[in-house]
Amino acid sequence: MGKGIIKYIKNILYCLIQLIYSGDDKCVICNEYGDENEALCVQCRKKLRHSGDSFYLCHNDEEYPIWSVFYYSKTVKELIIRLKYKSDFICGEILASHMLELVKKNGLQFDLLAYVPMTKRALRNRGYNQSEFLANYISKSLNIPVICNLIKILDTKDQIGLGEEERWNNMEKCFAIKESKLIRNKNILLVDDVITTGATTFHCAHCLKKSGVGNVYILTIAKSKV
């Protein structure tokens, strides 16, 4: 299926969800009645554990600053699962709006947005990339373009059975840059959903950096303990 068709279907799905949702002010997580104009009720909002502090993702003398909006609590996990596996773009908007808030609050400055890519096969199966959705939301609001030249050429699933060191090193082969001229000396904000070991995110950042990018900053919804 072509990228255009996927985008078309995605937009129709999104519009349908918006239509269904607009007449219903129930909380998207607990299904209890919530506040008007709020997709999450007060109780569920209270369960979101904000992180917000930056830290560094380090490996082999390379380091990238990273901001995570939340800790990986039950409510955040549910929102991410719904965005990632159930095409629930209302949950996606809730998460993206918090990411945008963090960008503004911390005054993050960058020229382009990028996102952690999926292989063509994985994208065909899911129909959309949740990190691309989040990047697009931030892009629209800040009027900063999303660059799509970071690609995933190999599946990382084939890493089962490998030790942590091998897993890290093996992942370098999974990502590539299609056209590096567009990103040379630019500062890029790389968007990902959850950071666990950081291996995927690190190698995406590394791939951008070695293609001549100025600074790479990383923004994720949540950080999870390994």
Ligand SMILES: [Zn+2]
């Ligand atoms: Zn609720």
